[in-house]
Amino acid sequence: MTGVVGRSVESITAALRAVFTAEQVAATDGFLQRRDPRVTLVAVAGLALAVMITRTLAVTVGFAGLTLALAWLSAVPLRRLLARAAVVPLVSALIVLPQAVLLPGEVVASVFGLAITDAGVAYVVLFTLRVGVGVALLSLIVLTTPFSAVVAALRQLRVPVALVWVIAITYRYLFLFFDELQRLILARNSRTKGEATLRGGWRDGRRVAGTFLLRTLDRGERVGRGMRARGGARPPSPYRRSRSVDAGDYALLVVAAVAVVGSGVIRWGL
Amino acid sequence: MHIPDGFLDPLVAGLFWLGSGIAIGIAVRRARGELGDERTPLLGVVAAGIFAAQMLNWPIPGGTSAHFVGGAFAGILLGPSLGILAMTAVVTIQALVFGDGGIIALGGNLFAMAVVDVLVGYGLFRAFSGFHETGAAFVAGWGAITVSALAVGVGVGASSAFAYELGVTVPIMVVGHALLGLIEGAITAAVYGYVANARPNLVVGRVDDALSPEVSA
Numbered sequence: 001m002t003g004v005v006g007r008s009v010e011s012i013t014a015a016l017r018a019v020f021t022a023e024q025v026a027a028t029d030g031f032l033q034r035r036d037p038r039v040t041l042v043a044v045a046g047l048a049l050a051v052m053i054t055r056t057l058a059v060t061v062g063f064a065g066l067t068l069a070l071a072w073l074s075a076v077p078l079r080r081l082l083a084r085a086a087v088v089p090l091v092s093a094l095i096v097l098p099q100a101v102l103l104p105g106e107v108v109a110s111v112f113g114l115a116i117t118d119a120g121v122a123y124v125v126l127f128t129l130r131v132g133v134g135v136a137l138l139s140l141i142v143l144t145t146p147f148s149a150v151v152a153a154l155r156q157l158r159v160p161v162a163l164v165w166v167i168a169i170t171y172r173y174l175f176l177f178f179d180e181l182q183r184l185i186l187a188r189n190s191r192t193k194g195e196a197t198l199r200g201g202w203r204d205g206r207r208v209a210g211t212f213l214l215r216t217l218d219r220g221e222r223v224g225r226g227m228r229a230r231g232g233a234r235p236p237s238p239y240r241r242s243r244s245v246d247a248g249d250y251a252l253l254v255v256a257a258v259a260v261v262g263s264g265v266i267r268w269g270l
Numbered sequence: 271m272h273i274p275d276g277f278l279d280p281l282v283a284g285l286f287w288l289g290s291g292i293a294i295g296i297a298v299r300r301a302r303g304e305l306g307d308e309r310t311p312l313l314g315v316v317a318a319g320i321f322a323a324q325m326l327n328w329p330i331p332g333g334t335s336a337h338f339v340g341g342a343f344a345g346i347l348l349g350p351s352l353g354i355l356a357m358t359a360v361v362t363i364q365a366l367v368f369g370d371g372g373i374i375a376l377g378g379n380l381f382a383m384a385v386v387d388v389l390v391g392y393g394l395f396r397a398f399s400g401f402h403e404t405g406a407a408f409v410a411g412w413g414a415i416t417v418s419a420l421a422v423g424v425g426v427g428a429s430s431a432f433a434y435e436l437g438v439t440v441p442i443m444v445v446g447h448a449l450l451g452l453i454e455g456a457i458t459a460a461v462y463g464y465v466a467n468a469r470p471n472l473v474v475g476r477v478d479d480a481l482s483p484e485v486s487a
Contacts (some may be wrong), residue, residue: 008326048373052279084369095450103435126431127432131277134275134372135276138365138372140368142366160298166317169313170315170321170359173314174317174322177322206463210327210464213323216316217319218313
């Protein structure tokens with residue numbers, strides 16, 4: 001089974017590589033890595049909110065600088081951050097590119113008879129930058145905070161325990177299932193040859209996905225039996241509790257709060 | 271379909287958070303009743319399976335590939351409450367582990383992919399499964415993606431941050447995803463047919479409204 005279905009192995013490998021890379025960065029010593037995960041989540045969400053509030057290019061550039069500074073302080077390689085955060089803003093820029101012509105304003109250039117306006121260019125640049133900073137902020141969480149710490153933080157932020165458990169168990173079994181799916185595809189690849197037709201690809205996909213999901217459900221049942229044999233469900237113990245909040249945590253929270261308020265004041269003149 | 275930060279106004283993002291928060295809260299409460307605290311974590315195993323199944327590339331004409339979203343399938347397999355919880359876990363991990371979407375836009379992504387996708391998929395399957403089960407799974411997959419895209423189109427179009435208005439965003443999202451949804455419908459039907467043939471007891475409504483003896487109450 002070569003072809004599109006067989007190439008799913010590459011998708012899985014790419015996803016795993018991204019996660020392992022993030023875990024490597026998260027294991028280094030840096031500003032965000034030293035923060036309480038609750039603080040990282042709340043503060044970075046606050047900064048993202050501040051970026052979403054603003055409509056001013058200079059303020060957005062300021063937030064981009066702050067994001068880069070946080071990345072530098074957290075030993076996040078700039079190239080890695082840009083590689084993660086570049087695709088979405090570029091696609092977003094393509095989506096809003098027609099606004100360079102559609103928005104009324106002073107004509108700054110003419111391409112193929114289409115008048116490009118200053119307001120249109122300003123909008124495209126601002127929109128792309130805002131999306132880019134938003135994606136980079138999310139990437140900072142991904143790159144500096146291990147998901148096990150995020151799970152512990154979610155619980156401490158009063159997210160319902162049932163939901164946190166489901167998220168924790170999903171994460172715990174995800175890599176096992178990636179491995180299982182990868183082995184299923186590789187095994188099928190090794191038993192077949194030649195390029196699959198569209199119809200053949202769908203037949204293979206149906207078999208692989210169906211077999212895989214059945215194995216998943218079987219494993220779920222075995223996990224259930226195992227849990228009962230051990231005396232019932234236990235809290236997701238490997239997820240450590242957050243440590244106490246220190247001065248650096250408070251400083252980050254203050255920066256985020258000032259960013260949200262300042263962004264609002266600049267936009268609405270409160 | 272993941273909305274990144276920057277597309278939604280804070281107010282619209284807040285409304286999405288409110289909508290998904292209410293739906294997920296109800297799902298958590300109902301799931302406790304359906305599963306009990308002891309078995310709720312097992313749902314995560316099924317969610318992980320759906321997440322991993324999303325990595326499978328499905329061939330489409332033109333030499334490119336499409337991915338399974340799985341919201342409708344989760345609704346069909348698990349029912350609405352457990353389906354919402356499973357997809358909430360999937361979408362949350364996609365955001366906080368793989369960086370898909372945005373942190374402010376996570377509420378919108380949860381609303382589209384974990385709430386609307388699951389509920390519409392489940393509703394359509396229940397409505398049409400009396401006529402033809404695999405056909406109903408196709409309609410569920412197709413309709414769920416299309417209605418989810420409508421929700422995203424409305425949210426993005428209602429946001430002043432995005433310069434295109436509702437009259438543009440809604441038709442583009444709905445028509446585009448009505449076409450892409452044919453793939454999701456076909457994948458949902460294909461996978462549903464395989465699973466339902468092998469393990470009919472796993473499908474909600476087939477036997478005792480149960481996912482499986484282990485996961486169900």
